[in-house]
Amino acid sequence: MNLFRLLGDLAHLASIFILLHKIQTTRSCRGISFKTQALYVLVFLTRYVDLFFHWVSLYNFVMKIFFIASSCYILYLMKYRFRPTHDPSLDTFKIEYLLGPCFVLALIFNYHFELAEVLWAFSIYLEAVAIFPQLFMLQRTGEAEAITTHYLAALGVYRALYIPNWIYRYFTEGVVDPIAVVAGIVQTGLYLDFFYVYFTKVLQGQKFELPA
């Protein structure tokens, strides 16, 4: 564990708490893509099958359980509790376009051709692009509540911080994980546009609005 990864994980935790806070206080999941949230559940379930056979640490264990539980809980809130506040007509990204290619990529590029490893690779690829339906929705509406943008920013910061973590691990431990690194760089890259608007508008106290 190093500081970059710890801060990255904390940013990931923060993003989940911000999202829960947004849903609970506004009693609405307006502006949040159900599809993206559903993809995160799938990401966690496929990545953390190793919970059953590979012990890493108590930290790792607790975080995995938390990510699975919280993502399922968010899905429950969106699907049942605050269902009327979700507008499916805005959440129209076709996730088949993400699931299919990620699955094929996982079959081709994995570390071992076995179920757990293919699922792991699938989860890495899927996580990289899972934000697409959310960004697509943002693009369609052209604006977002500040709290929603804080959620997205924390999520972007989480993956961005994993990059210095990998560089640090390369120099201190001599290990590289090409699948995670490539997918992680792509994933972070997807946030660049968002970050630009976030830093130049939201953090200056303006409304998050995309140029027409």
Add this chain to the structure above:
Amino acid sequence: EGNAILHDEL
């Protein structure tokens, strides 16, 4: 085993 790093990250 080339994947020691893989499964200790979240």
